[in-house]
Amino acid sequence: MTEMLAPGSTLGILGGGQLGRMLAMAAARLGLHVHVYEPGDACAAEVARDWTRARFDDREALARFAAACDVVTYEWENVPVEAVDVVAAAAPVRPGRRALEVAQDRLAEKEFLGGLGLATAPYARVDGDEDLAPALVVTGERGILKTRRFGYDGKGQARFTSMAEAAPALAALEGAPAIAEGFVDFEREISVIAARGLDGEVAAFDPGENVHRDGILHTTTVPARIPARLAQDAVLIAGRILGALDYVGVIGVEMFVTDQGLVVNEIAPRVHNSGHWTIDGCLIDQFEQHVRAVCGWRLGDGRRHSDAVMTNLIGDEVFEAAAIEGAALHLYGKAQARPGRKMGHVTRIMPLAGG
Amino acid sequence: MTEMLAPGSTLGILGGGQLGRMLAMAAARLGLHVHVYEPGDACAAEVARDWTRARFDDREALARFAAACDVVTYEWENVPVEAVDVVAAAAPVRPGRRALEVAQDRLAEKEFLGGLGLATAPYARVDGDEDLAPALVVTGERGILKTRRFGYDGKGQARFTSMAEAAPALAALEGAPAIAEGFVDFEREISVIAARGLDGEVAAFDPGENVHRDGILHTTTVPARIPARLAQDAVLIAGRILGALDYVGVIGVEMFVTDQGLVVNEIAPRVHNSGHWTIDGCLIDQFEQHVRAVCGWRLGDGRRHSDAVMTNLIGDEVFEAAAIEGAALHLYGKAQARPGRKMGHVTRIMPLAGG
Numbered sequence A, B: 001m002t003e004m005l006a007p008g009s010t011l012g013i014l015g016g017g018q019l020g021r022m023l024a025m026a027a028a029r030l031g032l033h034v035h036v037y038e039p040g041d042a043c044a045a046e047v048a049r050d051w052t053r054a055r056f057d058d059r060e061a062l063a064r065f066a067a068a069c070d071v072v073t074y075e076w077e078n079v080p081v082e083a084v085d086v087v088a089a090a091a092p093v094r095p096g097r098r099a100l101e102v103a104q105d106r107l108a109e110k111e112f113l114g115g116l117g118l119a120t121a122p123y124a125r126v127d128g129d130e131d132l133a134p135a136l137v138v139t140g141e142r143g144i145l146k147t148r149r150f151g152y153d154g155k156g157q158a159r160f161t162s163m164a165e166a167a168p169a170l171a172a173l174e175g176a177p178a179i180a181e182g183f184v185d186f187e188r189e190i191s192v193i194a195a196r197g198l199d200g201e202v203a204a205f206d207p208g209e210n211v212h213r214d215g216i217l218h219t220t221t222v223p224a225r226i227p228a229r230l231a232q233d234a235v236l237i238a239g240r241i242l243g244a245l246d247y248v249g250v251i252g253v254e255m256f257v258t259d260q261g262l263v264v265n266e267i268a269p270r271v272h273n274s275g276h277w278t279i280d281g282c283l284i285d286q287f288e289q290h291v292r293a294v295c296g297w298r299l300g301d302g303r304r305h306s307d308a309v310m311t312n313l314i315g316d317e318v319f320e321a322a323a324i325e326g327a328a329l330h331l332y333g334k335a336q337a338r339p340g341r342k343m344g345h346v347t348r349i350m351p352l353a354g355g
Helices: A018-029 A059-067 A081-088 A097-104 A106-115 A129-139 A163-172 A228-244 A286-294 A315-321 B018-029 B059-067 B081-088 B097-104 B106-115 B129-139 B163-172 B228-244 B286-294 B315-321
Strands: A010-014 A033-037 A050-052 A071-074 A123-126 A143-147 A157-160 A178-182 A188-196 A202-204 A208-213 A216-222 A249-258 A261-268 A306-314 A328-331 A342-351 B010-014 B033-037 B050-052 B071-074 B123-126 B143-147 B157-160 B178-182 B188-196 B202-204 B208-213 B216-222 B249-258 B261-268 B306-314 B328-331 B342-351
Touching (some): A018 A286, A050 A059, A071 A081, A081 A097, A106 A178, A129 A163, A129 A178, A157 A163, A228 A249, A315 A342, A328 B018, B010 B018, B010 B081, B018 B033, B097 B106, B106 B123, B129 B163, B129 B178, B157 B163, B188 B228, B188 B286, B249 B286, B306 B315
Parallel strands (some): A010 A071, A033 A050, B010 B033
Antiparallel strands (some): A143 A178, A188 A202, A208 A216, A306 A342, A328 A342, B123 B178, B188 B202, B188 B208, B216 B306, B328 B342
16 A cells, blocks of 8 residues: 555656646656656656647547556646546546545535635635625625636636625626635735645645735745744644545645634645745755655655745746846746746745744 | 856757756756757656767767757766867857866876866876886875776776786776876865856855765765865865866866865866755755856855765665655666666755854
């Protein structure tokens, strides 16, 4: 059960974006071969041994890919579960189907978190106009409508501050099943990047504090400016989520810090943008931790050796980035710098403030 | 003259071993494409976009490779200078021909170092038996015969402790042009990994202390146990060598610490095994520093954030390595673990002892 994949084995990655790219490099450092599966451009493929360029509904390509891999993971939470099922017939997929199902549907996610007794924003299911009025009783008249599926970086979302605004906001989602969420009055947003091994061992990186711009992560600062007790609570919450999902790999859990304690915002069943600081701030980063977990290795030492501030490079910002001094630059090798596209990130490190 | 290669450009690497592999990953982090040129097995090719598999005397393949690259470097000091000349006709090669010429011939290297006023072991040219007796007047009767070319990791070397042993030692080198070197009575061996940018800027990593086993580097410990003044001397020596060669890129300079000060043992015109600790001990490591230099970028911040001990994994040692805890593991993805073959390395880091 806890067999360890030997160096020289092949790790498959469903999805070929920057997360896959950094996973591929971490896997290479451990002497593993990498096979990327991605229908579109794949900046991960350039640092991987193999690339299957095929659609996620191409069952034959998926089966061939799975047969060529010793274990398969994903770097994108919207990989269709049907694709995962095809792959899982030939190779273990870690984390498994359940984590994907929960993370792909905002309603399922909220219900899962509520079932664990964890606080979330108030929410209500909105399948159509007739659900709006009762939903606003739950959320209050200020909130946000979100499609249940396929939202990321602020896409598929519309805010409302009154009943009058809620109907057009829902119309903007073009009939997609949605949920209404009430606003959470929070001091700050933090995230915990945690890993769970095949043997059930859990390890978490120190919580980071996130600042967004235009719905996209802008900076993560570590340590987060929160009391030690709250940091511990945050890690314990991540641990409960990992255990409940019988999860193997790295997960990102976003939380709001409020007067009433921690409120879970969202979970991402994969390595996470807010964990990129670990590349430069820790001996073992989130990418290697994930590879270790899914390959059945013992988790590595994820203590941070330095404080860190990670800043995303979005769109054109990448062109000035090469001249930034005194920081570690990470570019993702994407050919085109489109507005809102994550092109790279920059990390500054400082000696541990706490000693 | 100091034009900076843009992300998205292509870096060519002559040689495809582990040094090329770690260079390729550093280049990928900076958004560069990598093209490896290597006739044999190439563990670097797996993390590079392109691989030209051709011999170093295949002028046509070399010219095609050069035409596909924006700048070319090497990861192996025994790349034939004739190959470099073919490449240099189409793309800048950094570091240049001169550094290769000096490093490929132990006699030229000693003469170069002596010309800079730097101390080396006593040495004498040995082209044949008739040179032995006069050589031993220079070196004393205890010393080592080394082929002038193509030696590495203790290969092409034979020790002698008397005139009677010197003749068979020379015979063991099978007529290759050689030099005799006297033994240096040293406290410890250190090395400086230093970089010089296209604009002449020089930056050095903190000197490491090296321990060899069976002629192969076993560990590098940073900081080296030497007084601050001596560490500064070591860095200045590296700086003089870089300047004299009008060098662009990272160089490794091995030195002996003796009662009479520092004696230069050997220079390697490339990233160096004794600099592998920088991956885990510094924000910017020797591989990225080399890529920055040869691409005309400003050098990065190479200060160490942690003390470090790097241990090489040789031959079969690699099979136990995956279970090592509390350390960073780096495997090179080589298919076969032959005795004496460098398969990977492990780095432990500790908080800076000096604060």
